[in-house]
Amino acid sequence: RDQIQHFHREGGGVEKRVEHRGYTRAYFRSASFFALLHAQSGEEGADTTAELLYRRGLALLGTIPKLHAGEHPSRVPAMSNLAHLLRLRGNAEEAAAMYQEAMRLDPGAQEVAYNYGVLCFDVMEDFPTAHRLFLNVSFFVF
Secondary structure, eight states: OHHHHHHHHTTOOHHHHHHHHHHHHHHHHHHHHHHHHHHHHOOTTHHHHHHHHHHHHHHHHTTSTTOOGGGOTTHHHHHHHHHHHHHHTTOHHHHHHHHHHHHHHOTTOHHHHHHHHHIIIIISOOHHHHHHHHHTOOOOOO
């Protein structure tokens, strides 16, 4: 937190942006670890920890001035992973909103569209939206 405040006081700079991107990458890698731990072992609380780390990493990206969505390659995959965690935890509405935002940031993200389609089909029973999303996905999962 002190480094974020220092970043803003000093007006930001390339060095500080790189530093913040490193922290963000660490949050996303840690979140992926806890999500995997929960999926493989059912470790109590690992899914909550993963959600918290994804949220912190995404919030940290928001502190970098003039950082556009496409400038950080981890943003959309992290949003998709967080949406998947939210879906598993029974929060379909927030998961849908996260998928929609990820698709807005990267309209060509095929995996995000597919996962959002699965959410719409399996959980929300929004078949027209699922159908539209699946029609736009150019790969198949067997």
